[in-house]
Amino acid sequence: MVENRPWLNVLTHLVLVVGVIVIAFPVYLAVIASTHDEGAFLRGVVPLLPGPHLLDNYGQMLSQGMSTSGAPPLTLMLANSLVMAIAIAVAKIAISIISAYAIVYFRFPLRTLAFWTIFITLMLPVEVRIIPTFKVVADLGLLNSYAGLTIPLIASATATFLFRQFFLTVPDELMEAARVDGAGPMKFFRDILLPLSRTNMAALFVILFIYGWMQYLWPLLVTTDTKFYTVVMGIKRMAAVADADPQWNLVMAAVVLAMLPPVLIVVFMQRLFVKGLVETEK
Amino acid sequence: MQTKRTIFPNRWLPYGLLAPQLAITLVFFIWPALQAVKSSFEREDPFGFKTTFIWFGNYAKLLADPLYLNSLWRTLIFAVLVTAIAMGVSLILAVAVNRLLRSGRVYTTLLVWPYAVAPVVAGILWWFMFNPSIGILSYLLGQLGVTWNHRVNADQAMILIVLAASWKQISYNFLFFVAGLQSVPASLSEAAAIDGAGPFKRFWTIVVPLLSPTTFFLLIVNINYAMFDTFGVIDATTSGGPAQSTNILVYKVYADGFLGLNIGSSAAQSVLLMLIVIILIVVQFRFVERRVQY
Numbered sequence: 080m081v082e083n084r085p086w087l088n089v090l091t092h093l094v095l096v097v098g099v100i101v102i103a104f105p106v107y108l109a110v111i112a113s114t115h116d117e118g119a120f121l122r123g124v125v126p127l128l129p130g131p132h133l134l135d136n137y138g139q140m141l142s143q144g145m146s147t148s149g150a151p152p153l154t155l156m157l158a159n160s161l162v163m164a165i166a167i168a169v170a171k172i173a174i175s176i177i178s179a180y181a182i183v184y185f186r187f188p189l190r191t192l193a194f195w196t197i198f199i200t201l202m203l204p205v206e207v208r209i210i211p212t213f214k215v216v217a218d219l220g221l222l223n224s225y226a227g228l229t230i231p232l233i234a235s236a237t238a239t240f241l242f243r244q245f246f247l248t249v250p251d252e253l254m255e256a257a258r259v260d261g262a263g264p265m266k267f268f269r270d271i272l273l274p275l276s277r278t279n280m281a282a283l284f285v286i287l288f289i290y291g292w293m294q295y296l297w298p299l300l301v302t303t304d305t306k307f308y309t310v311v312m313g314i315k316r317m318a319a320v321a322d323a324d325p326q327w328n329l330v331m332a333a334v335v336l337a338m339l340p341p342v343l344i345v346v347f348m349q350r351l352f353v354k355g356l357v358e359t360e361k
Numbered sequence: 362m363q364t365k366r367t368i369f370p371n372r373w374l375p376y377g378l379l380a381p382q383l384a385i386t387l388v389f390f391i392w393p394a395l396q397a398v399k400s401s402f403e404r405e406d407p408f409g410f411k412t413t414f415i416w417f418g419n420y421a422k423l424l425a426d427p428l429y430l431n432s433l434w435r436t437l438i439f440a441v442l443v444t445a446i447a448m449g450v451s452l453i454l455a456v457a458v459n460r461l462l463r464s465g466r467v468y469t470t471l472l473v474w475p476y477a478v479a480p481v482v483a484g485i486l487w488w489f490m491f492n493p494s495i496g497i498l499s500y501l502l503g504q505l506g507v508t509w510n511h512r513v514n515a516d517q518a519m520i521l522i523v524l525a526a527s528w529k530q531i532s533y534n535f536l537f538f539v540a541g542l543q544s545v546p547a548s549l550s551e552a553a554a555i556d557g558a559g560p561f562k563r564f565w566t567i568v569v570p571l572l573s574p575t576t577f578f579l580l581i582v583n584i585n586y587a588m589f590d591t592f593g594v595i596d597a598t599t600s601g602g603p604a605q606s607t608n609i610l611v612y613k614v615y616a617d618g619f620l621g622l623n624i625g626s627s628a629a630q631s632v633l634l635m636l637i638v639i640i641l642i643v644v645q646f647r648f649v650e651r652r653v654q655y
Binding site for chain 1: 363374461468475487497615
């Protein structure tokens, strides 16, 4: 700090406290709503203080789900989300790191073409090419399967770039020394490059896990069987069927459960999260 | 393109390493994109028996369609508002955190977690608060004499989706602004303070110019976010209504193609959206190159 200005310090804290309250308020309301019974929402305005039905609501959602909207128990949906998020994160990291390795450590015909083909995936978010992609997945018979949920989302230009940038900073001497000692390309990759990339992989995993967990449109399209519903898309089904008179306490219990895993990851792995976020966006 | 000084001499291994990534890219990205381009030039009869090649017919129809132009206009309003609010609020918060030493970290933790909230969930949270019958905010507005019902009022529906979308994006912008502010050298501010510049003058003449690379980067990212990543927000709150007032482009592609089954028009819309993404990315990369020199 350059100089001491008490009123500016007060203002600083004031701004931040107001900011934190505004940011947290919607979630606070959701948590509160999930602790009441249905009757609390018939009396005009939502309750602002916790009620006594926390365990009932969460217990019902986790074990039975919401029968009126045909949604399966939340344990199943949470498990599906977990499978999807982990599969996407691991597969993206795996295929990106080996393709970045090929691009940086080898020289071969069509290298530039391969690089640009991967680059193009940056330009085509699922949302804009949705119908033809859906058609491909349907033709391959991948609807209502974990493969259909994950494989179309695992090509990643950003992860490939991140590893490429990182490999370019790895000193050439390491590789020359490995070659002098007679290590082949796969041995060099496994014994030297992979251990060096560990932090990058962890940071990327945090970001990609969140990315996979948040997917909405894609699961909405490729799953019609409730066995494969993910929690983020399932919530919409519960809230939408109930549009006239939603069971707010149960919907909000589901909302809280859907938010919890990725939010905890951000809070407890904040250092990796920030690193992953800032570096993938360069 | 850059490689290493020495490389591994191997003919087939690099292709094997690239194969999974390239296979997925070709099957799930390039091929569907080409299909979209192809069907954007075709008209399919309602029963799907016959497709005719009609050149730019779908595009011409689209650009003359008041509904599409309305959607374009709505997307523009939405993107500008979300970008302005999300960046403005997060800049203020980042500047505040940057003034603090130890407590800044606590505030950071309390401000970044909405990044992990899915857009649909953000939509549902705000929908709950603005619910005309039980929402707390619509109740408070009612006390002030404002009748809130985003199911019939177009402006209110727009306000709802703008707030929900901005709320989610603040944490992202905040982190980048904090990183940007930390790279502004303290010596400059100190020198200016010795010369008698107050905190606001220092902010405008030193911090703002030095922060411009971050600001520009975030501008592109936020426009991109508002245009393409907010599908869930819309779907959870307004579904494009009332009367198409929140039917932004990315939602319209879905609604026309999946719900309305108008393949040709939806494909043409996809292609136009891809062009917009390509323009945004080119702008971003040109800018990044310039930043490297500077």
